[in-house]
Amino acid sequence: MAVGDRPGTSRLPGLEGVWVFIGADAVVFALLFGSFMNDRRAAPEVFAVSHQALNVDLGGLDTLILLTSSWLVALAMRALARDELDRVPRFLLGGVLTGLLFVGSKSVEYTEKLSVGITPVSDGFFMWYFVLTGIHLLHVLAGTVLLGMLWTRARRRRYTSTDRATPECVASFWHLVDLLWIVLFPLLYLQR
Template sequence: MRVVVAESTTARRLPGVDGLWVFIGADAVIFGILFLSFMQDRLHNPAMFEASRRTLNMNLGGIDTLILLTSSWAVALAIQAIKRDLFDRAPRYLLGGVLTGLMFVGSKSFEYFQKFAHGITPATDAFYMWYFTLTGIHLIHVVAGTGLLAYLWLGARRAAYTSSHRVLPECVASFWHLVDLLWIVLFPLLYLMRAA
């Protein structure tokens, strides 16, 4: 007896375009190198890194995490709405992504201002040099991603994206999910993992 398996007529593909995945891969490698460098510096002075880590506002870092996870969820819902040609839903979900992106920027700015008000700067010690470097580069990604989401939101309000015209939204969503993934690594690395 022979079993015949039907082949799928639609090839599976990564969302977006190939060049985007090269960018995402390169960005992930750069952050990976930065993470490893941070951990190496932490090994050389665990007491100082631990003392500085304890001065971070863990609750605010947790709120930032929830904000970005919510944002990622909203963007995923927007992409699903675009794939299904649900023109009334996609703009709402994208607006949710924009607003939560802005919330993260506001929260991180507040945290920076708190640190500066207490005299804590990148020059304070090696931990804070890494903290401001890693979160600052990430924040630049969030600002860029939020701007891209706002651009998508404007297009979605005009029904510019459809199930057959969704490459740009998929590219932006993939970048946005990278931004969230980077924070999911940054939050425990900076806020939760004890150095000593």
């Protein structure tokens, strides 16, 4: 039973366990962000120069892609809550496709960096760039696979407004992925 499914209580989407996972994942990223900031403070010149090699336009596009994806997943959850079961797979498919689009965009960006000799061992900034965006990319890949599984099951009408805990768990994770990018984008691409 999802948190708050009892009458007269507020409701947290999904199951309690997913929120423990999301919280733990957020703490790990917070520690990584703090370590990045500490290293940036120790070598501001290196970080300032290296950050200029990033493609801000591509990072901005990635942000737009993930915001659109989260919006589509939110629309799928709203449609599911209203038992608009024909709409749920369409919105989930949009979430899958935008997840794949993000993976493609990040692949282009990695290829740009690697083709000019920028690697994780180039300097402290790029070590963090590849670590942070790489771990985030793994989250995007996992989330996209999970959204694809939801899409397949939603096409078969496996979920309804009274049986939506699994889709809500996946959607909550997907929103975490989006939130992490909203922190990563300014941290890496917009810093001065």
